[in-house]
Amino acid sequence: MQEFDFMVIGSGSGLDVANVAANQGQSVAVVERGPLGGTCLNRGCIPSKHLLYHADVLETVERADEFRIDATVESVDFAEIVRAVNEEVGNDAESIRRGLESSARHDLFKGEARFVDDRTVEISGGEDDGARLRAETVLVAAGTRPAVPNIDGIDEVEYMTSTEALRLETPPEHLVIVGGGYIAAELGHFFGTFGSEVTIVGRRPNLLPEADEEVAAAFTDRYADRFTVHTGHMATAVSEENGRITVEARPYEYGDDAGVIEGEDPVNVTGDALLVASGRVPNTDVLNVEATGVETDDGGFVETDEYLRTDAEGVWALGDIVGEYLLKHSANHEARTVARNVFGEDLQPVDYSAMPFAVFASPEVAGVGAHEEELREDDREYATNTYQYGDTARGDAMNADGFVKAIIDLDGAILGCHIIGPDASTLIQEVVVAMKSGSGTVQDIRNSIHIHPALPEVVQRAFSGQFTRRGGGHDHDH
Numbered sequence: 001m002q003e004f005d006f007m008v009i010g011s012g013s014g015l016d017v018a019n020v021a022a023n024q025g026q027s028v029a030v031v032e033r034g035p036l037g038g039t040c041l042n043r044g045c046i047p048s049k050h051l052l053y054h055a056d057v058l059e060t061v062e063r064a065d066e067f068r069i070d071a072t073v074e075s076v077d078f079a080e081i082v083r084a085v086n087e088e089v090g091n092d093a094e095s096i097r098r099g100l101e102s103s104a105r106h107d108l109f110k111g112e113a114r115f116v117d118d119r120t121v122e123i124s125g126g127e128d129d130g131a132r133l134r135a136e137t138v139l140v141a142a143g144t145r146p147a148v149p150n151i152d153g154i155d156e157v158e159y160m161t162s163t164e165a166l167r168l169e170t171p172p173e174h175l176v177i178v179g180g181g182y183i184a185a186e187l188g189h190f191f192g193t194f195g196s197e198v199t200i201v202g203r204r205p206n207l208l209p210e211a212d213e214e215v216a217a218a219f220t221d222r223y224a225d226r227f228t229v230h231t232g233h234m235a236t237a238v239s240e241e242n243g244r245i246t247v248e249a250r251p252y253e254y255g256d257d258a259g260v261i262e263g264e265d266p267v268n269v270t271g272d273a274l275l276v277a278s279g280r281v282p283n284t285d286v287l288n289v290e291a292t293g294v295e296t297d298d299g300g301f302v303e304t305d306e307y308l309r310t311d312a313e314g315v316w317a318l319g320d321i322v323g324e325y326l327l328k329h330s331a332n333h334e335a336r337t338v339a340r341n342v343f344g345e346d347l348q349p350v351d352y353s354a355m356p357f358a359v360f361a362s363p364e365v366a367g368v369g370a371h372e373e374e375l376r377e378d379d380r381e382y383a384t385n386t387y388q389y390g391d392t393a394r395g396d397a398m399n400a401d402g403f404v405k406a407i408i409d410l411d412g413a414i415l416g417c418h419i420i421g422p423d424a425s426t427l428i429q430e431v432v433v434a435m436k437s438g439s440g441t442v443q444d445i446r447n448s449i450h451i452h453p454a455l456p457e458v459v460q461r462a463f464s465g466q467f468t469r470r471g472g473g474h475d476h477d478h
Contacts, residue, residue, distance in 0.1 A: 001120075002107075004029040007135035009113045009121065009287065011096065012038020013319050013331035014141025020339040021137075022105035029133050030106055031113040033126060036096035039143045039320065040328040042089060043163045048186055050085040051166065052360050055193035059362060066399050078194055079169040086167055109133065113142070114288040118312040137342060140294070140302055140310070140317040141335075142287060144280035144326065149178070152237040157245050159238075159274040162187065171196045172273035176247050178235045179277035180207040185223070185361040187275060192227060193362070199228040199269045201235050201249045208359060212371045212418035214386075214405060219365055219420055222401075230267050234260060238274065246270040282321045299323060306349035307341050308334060316342065325355055354435040358425035363402055366424035368432050369416030370407060375471060382415055383408050383467035389421045392461065393453030398422060400455075404462035410469070412441045417462070427459050 005026035008014040015030065015038075022028045035042045064071035100108045111126025119138045123131040146161035148154060160168065162183050171194045177184045180202020192198040200207065200223065206216035207223055223229050233249035240246075247269045251261040282300045289296060293312035295303040301323030308316050318334035320326045330352075337350040356368040375382045389395030389402045402421015408414055417431040430445065438444035445463040450456050 001132045001134055002029070003027075004107070004133060004135040006137045006139070007031065007119075007121070007133060008139040008141055010038060010141035010143055010319070010321075011036045012040060012141060012143060013328070013335040014038075014139050015096070016332065016335040017139055017141075017318075017339045017342065018106065020343055022103065024343055026105070028106045029109060029135060030100055031109045031111070031121065031123065031133070033110070033112040035090070035093040036100065036108075037089075037093045038141075040331075041092055041096075043166065045328050046092075047085050047089050047166045048162070048190075049360055050088070051082065052186060052190055054081050055190045056362065059193050076194065078171055082167060082169050112286060114286070115291045115294075116288075118292045118294075119314055136314060138315045139338065140287070140289075140315065140321060141319045141331075142283045142321050144282050144320040146276065147279045147281045148276055149235070149278045151178070151235050153239050154276075157238050157240040157274065159245070159276050161276055165191075165275050168273075172271065173197065174199070174271035175273050175275060176245065176269050176271040177201065177275045177277055178247060179275075179279070180204055180209065180231060181277065181279065182208065182210075182357075182359045182361075183277040184275070185219070185359055185365075187277065188223070188227060189361040197228075197271070198226075199230070199271060201230045201233050201247060201267075201269065203232070203234045203252045204254055205232050207231060208365060210357075211359070211365055211367055212405060212416070213373050215365055215367065215418045215420045218403070219361075219363065222363055228269070230269070233267055236260065236266070244270050244272055245274045247274065280320065280326055282323065284321065297323070307347045308338050308350055309341075324352060325357070327355070327357060330355055354432050356428050356432050358428065360425065363420050364422060364424035365418075365420050366428035367416065367418040368428055369414065369435065371416065371418070372405075372407060372470075375407070375415065379471065381410055381469070381472040383410060383469045385462055385465045385467045387458055387462035387465060389455075389458050392455070392457045394455045395421075395458055397453070398455075404458050406442075406462040406467075408442055408463075408467065412443065414440055414442060414444075414463075417459070419459075421458075423455055427456060430456060430459055 006021035007029040008018045009031045011032040018028050061071050100106045109128040111123035111128045113121040120134040171191050174197040175191050177200045188198045206220040208216045208219050234252040235247050235249050237248040248266045250266045251264040284300045294310045302317040302321050319331035341347050358366040386403050386405045389400035400422050405418045407416040414435050434444035442463045450460045
């Protein structure tokens with residue numbers, strides 16, 4: 001049994017807290033079963049956004065004729081693009097490993113952690129198989145992995161998750177994607193831009209169902225122009241013959257009476273590759289948390305209090321495994337909260353207000369705060385205004401198609417903002433800063449000087465125009 005002051009399970013954002021512990025003079029154990037750096041670096045946002053930028057460049061060239069420019073793409077070395085990105089990711093992971101192994105305060109254990117009791121784990125597999133570790137403080141930051149839905153025949157066919165798709169060195173001729181969320185949207189854009197025929201099958205009425213409904217509907221329409229999209233359908237069976245995979249999808253009703261609609265004919269889609277992009281599941285099942293006082297919810301995510309403490313004394317959790325927001329910037333934010341609470345004098349609750357998200361597809365989508373449908377369900381009064389990219393000078397010059405939707409309360413407090421269009425992931429940041437660091441009202445944006453003619457004017461005008469009052473029986477200009 002090896003004893004430590006601090007132990008982290010997982011080497012993503014949890015490493016930030018481990019480094020604080022080491023700087024405090026504590027002995028630190030890091031347990032990781034795979035490459036260092038966690039999901040984001042190795043299997044998530046870093047490789048995917050690198051690859052997606054290549055797609056954006058290609059798409060820009062292919063749109064050149066819209067601007068009276070005759071440009072052609074002579075060749076694309078797809079395999080080298082993928083290899084170069086993954087080589088850079090591997091180098092970054094290796095750099096983290098070398099840093100930990102050279103540290104006098106960190107001890108790296110390679111293998112899978114399985115709890116023996118609240119603050120003791122045994123390493124399974126890997127170079128440190130069989131080692132037992134105990135720490136005064138334990139941080140569970142072991143993340144999630146791709147979910148594989150219970151589809152008839154799924155175990156008999158060759159399919160990919162996002163992990164394998166990010167390493168695929170030849171674009172499929174026809175890629176069938178099961179799932180309609182951000183992974184499906186981003187990888188559909190990537191492979192579609194590089195020549196794959198893409199078909200997307202999603203259960204919800206729109207793609208990107210976690211986005212505001214107006215944005216999600218607009219995004220679905222755009223993708224329906226680019227690809228074959230079957231929303232409102234659930235994949236119920238898959239089969240493979242002669243290297244071709246067929247997905248059977250039945251009409252699906254989403255809501256209180258969710259389920260397959262009986263009596264309606266299924267849609268059958270056949271392609272040469274299948275990507276399952278149906279969400280993520282937490283890695284608590286492989287951690288043997290049943291041996292601890294750590295409680296999990298019905299989905300297997302670790303339950304914490306507002307300070308990110310679990311029900312087990314001395315055990316904390318953060319990141320995707322707690323299931324609040326499966327976003328790297330959320331995990332980093334939680335890491336700062338845990339570090340303050342473990343090593344500071346006063347406990348501070350984690351603040352999830354104004355947590356933004358972005359989808360790096362084409363078009364880009366980003367949002368922060370309340371959705372209009374949430375406000376309607378809560379019977380709240382609010383007001384909205386929508387402004388088109390093309391009604392600004394820069395948006396017109398870019399031939400940009402998209403809009404910014406601003407949502408405020410009747411006193412002018414910003415409740416939310418939702419964007420679809422170029423640079424949405426950048427434009428949303430002004431609203432986040434206003435909500436978190438300003439007065440939180442439309443005045444923060446209205447009174448700021450915006451460069452003319454630059455794209456942020458579309459945000460300024462969305463928050464400066466005439467709002468329509470909604471909710472509480474109202475639906476008129478305000």
